[in-house]
Amino acid sequence: MGVEVTVEGLTKSFGSQNIWRDVSLTLPAGEVNALLGPSGTGKSVFLKTLIGLLHPEQGSVIIDGTDITQCSAKELYEIRKLFGVLFQDGALFGSMSLYDNIAFPLREHTKKKEDEVRRIVMEKVELVGLAGAEDKLPGEISGGMRKRAGLARALVLDPQIILCDEPDSGLDPVRTAYISQLLIDINAEIDATILIVTHNINIARTIPDNIGMLFRKELVMFGPREQLLTSEQPVVKQFLSGDRFGPIGMSEEKDESVAAAEAAMQAAGISGGGTSDDFSEIIPQVQPNPGMPVRKAAIRHRANVLNMLHTLPENAQHAIRNSIAEEDRRAAESPETSTTLVALSQTDFSDPNAVYTGLPGGPDGVYVAPTDVHGNAQANQATDVVTRPDLAKTAVAQPAGDDAFTQPIDTSAIETAIIDQSKGQGSNQA
Numbered sequence: 304m305g306v307e308v309t310v311e312g313l314t315k316s317f318g319s320q321n322i323w324r325d326v327s328l329t330l331p332a333g334e335v336n337a338l339l340g341p342s343g344t345g346k347s348v349f350l351k352t353l354i355g356l357l358h359p360e361q362g363s364v365i366i367d368g369t370d371i372t373q374c375s376a377k378e379l380y381e382i383r384k385l386f387g388v389l390f391q392d393g394a395l396f397g398s399m400s401l402y403d404n405i406a407f408p409l410r411e412h413t414k415k416k417e418d419e420v421r422r423i424v425m426e427k428v429e430l431v432g433l434a435g436a437e438d439k440l441p442g443e444i445s446g447g448m449r450k451r452a453g454l455a456r457a458l459v460l461d462p463q464i465i466l467c468d469e470p471d472s473g474l475d476p477v478r479t480a481y482i483s484q485l486l487i488d489i490n491a492e493i494d495a496t497i498l499i500v501t502h503n504i505n506i507a508r509t510i511p512d513n514i515g516m517l518f519r520k521e522l523v524m525f526g527p528r529e530q531l532l533t534s535e536q537p538v539v540k541q542f543l544s545g546d547r548f549g550p551i552g553m554s555e556e557k558d559e560s561v562a563a564a565e566a567a568m569q570a571a572g573i574s575g576g577g578t579s580d581d582f583s584e585i586i587p588q589v590q591p592n593p594g595m596p597v598r599k600a601a602i603r604h605r606a607n608v609l610n611m612l613h614t615l616p617e618n619a620q621h622a623i624r625n626s627i628a629e630e631d632r633r634a635a636e637s638p639e640t641s642t643t644l645v646a647l648s649q650t651d652f653s654d655p656n657a658v659y660t661g662l663p664g665g666p667d668g669v670y671v672a673p674t675d676v677h678g679n680a681q682a683n684q685a686t687d688v689v690t691r692p693d694l695a696k697t698a699v700a701q702p703a704g705d706d707a708f709t710q711p712i713d714t715s716a717i718e719t720a721i722i723d724q725s726k727g728q729g730s731n732q733a
């Protein structure tokens with residue numbers, strides 16, 4: 304499972320130029336996150352700070368229990384092995400074939416034999432759709448192919464955290480959709496924590512579980528995607544709509560006279576070039592392709608979001624309820640193909656086998672079942688999020704429908720019941 308990344312009070316400057324200050328956020332384990340923000344607000348600097356390439360003046364970045372801003376070079380080297388990074392330009396070595404580029408981290412960081420290296424490289428080459436192109440040089444392929452090669456290279460060490468700096472830059476909208484889908488499929492397959500830095504509003508609307516935004520040297524917000532997409536904050540609305548009228552200027556800030564002149568133009572009906580799309584109409588999140596495993600992170604995300612729901616603005620709460628209802632509706636319509644959250648009505652908590660038997664997913668995390676405990680497809684009258692008792696901290700059983708989500712969920716009773724059962728019954732293995 305992916306690793307949680309906890310950033311606390313982070314401040315970064317270059318000389319006298321402060322880039323951002325007091326940034327705090329948590330990238331939940333295995334969830335897909337996006338970081339937005341106007342050009343120059345320090346998104347790439349943030350990524351580089353997460354991986355310890357840049358050193359902040361203040362704050363901490365806790366990864367797998369280690370504060371990478373304080374640890375030794377040796378510890379940092381080890382922590383970096385958890386990361387796969389897709390840099391903006393793919394950062395491929397121009398004189399090496401794609402094959403050698405993708406093999407590079409394996410040869411550098413592992414003692415694997417060449418036949419094992421070949422097996423892994425070719426598996427990743429297939430995954431990103433580059434089969435047949437592995438002998439080409441980066442200069443002989445398109446920008447989109449270079450991106451995919453960069454992604455393949457980011458994946459060869461089975462990263463638990465994937466950082467993607469503008470995976471869409473230089474790509475057409477269709478190729479962008481393909482690479483976004485690939486990220487979701489990879490997330491379903493390896494449950495890695497993903498952070499995508501992007502300006503692409505389509506990606507922001509459809510891919511991440513959580514979105515954050517940097518502006519004026521601060522993290523404006525970070526939370527479930529519905530929170531940002533329904534935000535009434537002028538800077539967020541302006542950024543999403545791509546309009547020149549608003550607090551974001553060509554340079555960092557607008558002075559008052561420019562802002563007043565723009566307000567007058569806006570009042571006169573002059574276009575600021577933005578889209579009139581209603582971002583509070585939440586587009587369903589992209590799901591893994593058929594045949595991919597269930598995204599375990601989506602299950603955890605739902606449990607997290609339900610628990611924090613009462614702390615969110617009213618319109619975000621409403622949007623989240625709608626998203627959940629829509630996911631459940633789709634899951635109920637096609638339980639055999641759906642890899643979304645799937646609702647179960649009949650998980651039998653009194654039977655210790657019920658928690659495990661017939662449920663898909665690996666042995667190491669959250670399960671959600673498109674079938675009931677006997678392997679039969681189930682429609683959704685309730686949502687059960689069940690984790691293995693010996694590892695698990697979360698179990699949620701909630702009736703579906705709007706009313707179900709108005710209260711924070713107290714999972715302790717169910718947790719205790721499961722844990723008690725597991726103690727009484729011995730083995731917890733699926």
Ligand SMILES: Nc1ncnc2c1ncn2[C@@H]1O[C@H](COP(=O)(O)OP(=O)(O)OP(=O)(O)O)[C@@H](O)[C@H]1O
Pocket residue numbers: 317322340341342343344345346347348349
């Ligand atoms: N190594 C460095 N030394 C000095 N200044 C730097 C360094 N790296 C980045 N900066 C400065 O930090 C600021 C933020 O840069 P960064 O590339 O992180 O922005 P960004 O939000 O990713 O922008 P874009 O969306 O345009 O890619 C810029 O003013 C940049 O010049």
